Amino acid sequence: MRERLISLLHRSRPLPPHHRHVAQIHALLLRSHLDLLPLFLDRLLLGLSPSAAAVRHARKLFDALPQPDSDLCSSVVSACSKLSLHREALAAFYSAHRKGSPILFLSIPPVLKSCAWLPAADQGKQVHCHVLLRGFGSNVFIQAALIDFYCKTGDLGSARRAFDEIAIKDPVIVNCLISGYSKAGDVVEARRLFDNMTKRTSASWNSMISCYAHSGNFAEALTLFERMLKEKARPNEITVVTLLSICAKLGDLKTGLKIKCLISDMGLTTDLIVRTAVLEMYVKCGAVDEARREFDEMVHRDVVAWSAMIAGYAQNGRPDEALELFERMKAENCKPNEVTLVSILSASAQLGSVEFGQHIGSYIESQELASGVYVGSALVDMYSKCGNIGGARRWEEARKTRDLMRHKNVQKLYAYSWIELEGAVHKFLVEDTSHPSCDEIYKAVDGLSLQLKWVGYDPNLELI
Template identity: 30%
Template sequence: MARLCCSGELLALRRGGMNRSVCHHLLTQCKTIRELQRIHAQALTHGLHPNQQSISCKIFRSYAEFGRPADAGRLFDEIPHPDIISFTSLMSLHLKLDHHWKAISVFSHAIASGHRPDGFAAVGALSASGGLGDQRIGSVVHGLIFRCGLDSELVVCNALVDMYCRCGKFEPARTVFDRMLVKDEVTWGSMLYGYMKCVGVDSALSFFYQMPMKSTVSWTALITGHVQDKQPIQALELFGKMLLEGHRPNHITIVGVLSACADIGALDLGRAIHGYGSKSNATTNIIVTNALMDMYAKSGSIASAFSVFEEVQMKDAFTWTTMISSFTVQGNGRKAVELFWDMLRSGILPNSVTFVSVLSACSHAGLIQEGRELFDKMREVYHIDPRLEHYGCMVDLLGRGGLLEEAEALIDHMDVEPDIVIWRSLLSACLAHGNDRLAEIAGMEIIKREPGDDGVYVLLWNMYALSNRWKEALDMRKQMLSRKIYKKPGCSWIEVDGVVHEFLVEDKTHDARREIYVTLEIMARHLKMDPIPSPLVLTDGEHML
């Protein structure tokens, strides 16, 4: 009805003309971008824009609200003296597009033009500072907020806490937090994020239990924080407590819990979360379906992952990449490569992560020539500059194929400094193919970058021992002792009746340790009673039992 009214008034205006009050009214009633463009044209025709400041600012803000950054930017430049609301609208537009530096530039322009910032402008500037991770800019804005008397506004204080936390500055964030007389859920949630980012999840958990108000958002932040900190079991325990306290998980919570299930292969629990997500319509969210595919694949149910993939109607690049990666992880590299070509035929452009997945698939499937071609295609056709991950896949591909000299040459000609993952990949390939020279180089590069890595010392010790280089082997042993480096115990998880159990080597902390060790002893006795197979002959006079 409003659309008909606006269109009818515009038709009447073509006959009778437009004035300031009528233009304001039309802009208030405007519902579509086409109507806005007509009003804009009429304002130009009748001299209202850019001569009438309020009209120009209102048209600009309307373009910004319709999400038309290019049109809004051009119109903003035509306004002789934009008001603070227009400056703030332009900042918000840049923030939506993650153009943080442009938002800061607009804020600086507003201050230089003599405008006194209000709370909304200050929040926009703080959000941009946090997005850049630049505490220096944030501190300057903080000083301006203090001088303008905005530091008593709740929304501004919340933005200050958030900015300092995102910049990794915990103490200033805590100072602002402690001085706040009024705190809401956003305040507590921002401070919780600060604890997780700057102090650690253990301190965040203690802070969380002190919070007077806990929302789904804060529970979700705590769960995802534990997942990111590689504590999936604790994340699942928190999820259980969240449900017991009556909080309804959102799609971000479900993604976090599915990630935790994927990390430990908790397939039964993952299926239960899938069922819950289906009932609550969360599985219509593309991010949730991608997380479901990842969970099923990492839990060993590639068929379920592919079933979820086929049900997705509007597949994006991440959906395709997740499924390609899933086949890669399961060792079906050829299927992953086939899916990559299906993706191209569907019209979806691959991104940098897609190429990491498909190059890894070529490595696992031994498709050396196809991997080379895809690496060249990534650079020459899709203009994607190789990153460390791409180089790592290629080194792994060449190393698995025994092309160690070519892998060494690729590392020497990389545009970036090779990281420890690349050197580990080369070390493994060299040990597998018996290239002691390159293995030693790779091992020393690893020790240079990560002297506390226990695995590389053990691998090099074994290599030296097998080559009868006992002096070098002893030197490795001495380095481990002098640096107090000890081999870390192995760790594994198993899910039984929906409960995830964690074990370490020689673990004596589990509640059922007595029953476990008794069962293992019985199994060992049975194995000893079985007939011993004939020894496997390696060479004359050598046997391996």
């Protein structure tokens, strides 16, 4: 039995976690009391899909092992960390350590990443101690992970001490510390590190250019980019996206066009993120027609590209084109995000059309897209500018109520009513259209409403 199962597990392809044979094989292993669970877990981890449930299942199997081997520990910790299951990654690491399993250096970078994200500063320092005890301190990936951990937990002093203890300063290590100083706003120290580098990679240039961009030193960022080209360093998509965002903020169309030419030379014309950055640069520089040409040339468009183009029309006083593009976006089944909705509400407000404003407002309500603060405020502004004061007042009160409900973690259930007719119960949700006699019911209600208003009935909607 043992030999047959070993042969089966080795012959089989990596097992996807939801495959019907996974549970069967697992049950057979448990019933036969054969010590093959590590091999089974190894095959399962090889086939893991990006699913939190699958990784948690693997974690349970891992915890059942009396002394998991080092390779399995590395695989489980890495899988948890990749899927942002950071507490699970940390728990697996400590579980293996408590059971006396030797920890491989491959487990260290993912567990430090999880410590940085939680954040779990004390646990990360314990991992650092483990690194020193095990003699892993010379590994460049562990060095980079340690510095990144200390930077992300705000301990730049420890990051710098760890950096200073490294004999050979690999560019990967220096880049991590430059990014740390950049996030802390220390441009001077970041530049000092950059200037002292004997060998710079594209990531080094990107880190320093991004540092200047984040601190608002746009001129320095552009100057550094020119130096990058003179030194024959090769920019990549991260470089050009950062520079295009700088040009957009400065309204520098001339430099933006130079970067666009560089994009063509680099062969990045099909990169969606780069093309969207070019589109946004055109929009922010007021070159809306050029932005539209860029948009039309895009083979694939995501919600960011649609939103950027719609915002461009709205911000540059062309509301009709913004609304036309929004209708096309809906027709292509691209779900709008908050930026899209705020832009389209701004365009509706510019038109001042009560009818179209109500149309957009109804769409947002029907799709339940008005939960954001910015969308709610834009709805109030749009209704006010379209002359629908009642709608504006209603949305302002609704926004305040939703903010309070969110603060108190209160959920609103769908309203419904029901009637009993000829032995059958009929249930109706808000704006329900599922009833087989829906058309006749709504016609009857409309007729009754007209008759009531004709005889002088004035509905009181204050409590609704």
